[in-house]
Amino acid sequence: MTRPRGRPARGQGVTRDAILDAALALLDEDGDAGLTMRSLAARLGVTPMSLYHHVTDRAGLLRALSDRLYGDVLQGVDEAGGPVEGIRMLMTRYYDAVVMHPQLTLAIFAEPAAFAGASLEITERLGALLAAVTPAHLVWRDILVDHAHGSGLALIAARGDVARVGALRDAYRQALDCLLAQFPVV
Amino acid sequence: MTRPRGRPARGQGVTRDAILDAALALLDEDGDAGLTMRSLAARLGVTPMSLYHHVTDRAGLLRALSDRLYGDVLQGVDEAGGPVEGIRMLMTRYYDAVVMHPQLTLAIFAEPAAFAGASLEITERLGALLAAVTPAHLVWRDILVDHAHGSGLALIAARGDVARVGALRDAYRQALDCLLAQFPVV
């Protein structure tokens, strides 16, 4: 378990990806309090200080996790079915990302810098889609984004309970239908 | 600054209310990280350990703060103007509570026990009001509550910037109008 003092053999060191994976697992298991630089290092069989060679900070760690989770939400969102269907796809994919790791989402809220980066792109795309169906596209953009965030955080209270998570997810989709019913199908 | 070792003279000790006030101030200034039992004690000119005579825990402290903030949201909500106006009043008061201390709201999300207590009453009342205007009252209850939470958290990114907070507040009211326009004015 104890490693030699110097530079590890090629391929024996910790990867940045391995760090991110382990960090996300800790966050999912025990929330923000469960993810400490020390617990993370322990899980990787490494000294806490070695993490700082791959990550700037705890804040930088959260930012990297956020980028990885939200980075490809926009992938696969197309407008083939019209703008309303595009919006539905986008919001569903966004919510699904939150569902996968609500604890990460919560942690990111406390780290505004991490949050802003990943969500900017998503927000802009959503605004563009909404502009095609309503003049009040900015208001509706905020409604949809805020609703997704609020719904995502509701998942934290349902920690681990698979049935409740499923019910909340259904409720989200239903709410989304309800909201999108405002707009004419173009 | 240094106090005597024994029981303080009557009226010289720290009050539970003084503790809660100082804790809220710290939370507003520097967020969750700014509120430590030690910084709180320092601000009150007291040893950290003396706090435990008035509060069970750090968690208990947050719960008490939550009860105080959300405890009287329902006060002054009447149905004189019909159910839709009642809903508008309730949601506005709820959002205003979040606006006053978004950092507390965020901290509470991480402490599900604290959250549940205060919000249960509010959620129930909202559901009852909605039942008068739509059969889908449970769906709409979740939409409105989640939207309020998401909007409240958006305030954290606008930290301190009074103009932005004002703009977000206006956006919330506009969104609420937009959402409530669904329902017939009874």
Add this chain to the structure above:
DNA sequence: ACCTGAACACCGTTCAAGT
């Protein structure tokens, strides 16, 4: 009842020393 002081088991992060 209500405070202090010392202590325990934690944190994140820096810095110098190793290979």
Add this chain to the structure above:
DNA sequence: ACCTGAACACCGTTCAAGT
């Protein structure tokens, strides 16, 4: 470049001792 070990300035909380 990438790891270790020791150290610094923090945490929350417990426990015994004071009045």
